[in-house]
Amino acid sequence: MHTDSIVSTHNLSKRYNNVWRVHKVNLYVKQGEIYGFLGPNGAGKSTSLKMLLGLTKPTDGRVTIFGRELHSHRSSILSQIGSLIESPSYYGHLTGLENMRVMQRLRGVPDANIKEALQIVRLEDQKHKKVEQYSLGMKQRLGVAMALLAFPKLLVLDEPTNGLDPAGIGEIRELIKSLPGRYGMTVLLSSHLLSEIDQMATSVGIINDGELLFQGKMEVLRAKGQSSISMKTLDNSAAEKLLLTRGYMPMNRKGRLHFEKLNDEQISHANQIIVESGIPVVRIEEHQKSLEDIFLELTGKERSL
Structure with a gap:
């Protein structure tokens, strides 16, 4: 196991109905990097991320985050993680600001965090509008703002650009790229879009049919494309x-x-x-x-x- 990893898994596996959806995956995510978790739809990305967040119990293997095993230190570890899995959760009849205040009470953070998080995702001028009136891109940015609210050490994003138009994809991409430098965050994001991982990630893991096929720096992957x-x-x-x-x-x-x-x-x-x-x-x-x-x-x- 890599001692300099902020996230590491050992033979992480999940079986449903006698089919391995994730099988003996060993992830290593270092502090301050943007790790792109790449694979086709159904490859096992979301299942893996859910196990990292304690949302799904592994069939086998273990998860270590911040140097501690998840099953033994779940609450203290999760308090330092922000996440957006599959799609944002929100109350459509509430405004963006009201949704943020709900999350604020859950995370126990000051008002200043709400203001900064909304500014980061450029929703400060739309915070009094009901979320049911938001565009898909605005809803996605609100989900990212909620994940950022406690300014976590680790940010886990599952398909953060899914369903967005090109302008929205560009906004989320530039936001994610800025987080390690501005806030010292480590970002772990999944995608089925190779072009997005190529433009955002510093390291990449490629998964298919539940098996991790490649893991390493983006330049190492690009080097495989020698002429x-x-x-x-x-x-x-x-x-x-x-x-x-x-x-x-x-x-x-x-x-x-x-x-x-x-x-x-x-x-x-x-x-x-x-x-x-x-x-x-x-x-x-x-x-x-x-x-x-x-x-x-x-x-x-x-x-x-």
Whole structure:
């Protein structure tokens, strides 16, 4: 278990009707980072987050937050966490401010927190309007304000941009990105939108069918998208045999020779070898894997975001 993690799980598992919805998941979330929990709908994201918050009891495994096990220190741990799971909970017949005051009594925080939280999500001018009259984006921002009310050490957000228009998505994205720097918060958010995680997260965990497939820094994931070179000649078989004798390791597939980790000088040299042997080179292309390509490789081509 990582001792520098603010959140860690050990073999966290949940079974429903003899089906593992989450199976032996080991999450490590470090202080001050934005951790993106990425996966298709139904992958096990919400179930995992509910177990982190004590809303669902694990079938197996354990949860450690702030260095203490959740089952032994539930109240003190949860008092330092803000969360928005699945969709905001609010009273539609009350105003935004009145909803915040209800949460204030539950969290025991001063009036100044309400004012600041509403300012952060830019709802201070709409606080006297009934929530049933709010747009979807405003309701989502109110849910985030409620989660921020106690200015927690850890903020857990489940699909915070779900159902929002592009402008609303941008607002929530910029808000989340500002929280670690402005308030020292650690943010754990789930999403099925790869583009959103790419633009917000510093670390990522990819889950599919309840299994954690990748976990690490975003730059490590992006590094998996290193470029490759493909070369098409008029006799790929002969070119492949020739290059193998000269120390190159091309893969002959789909009518092209594919090379990994070649620099410009090596590409030029390989081309020269083939041309000087009398085999015409028709095309040389560079291919860069996108994050979507990497995700599909990890989860299988039949599943996508």
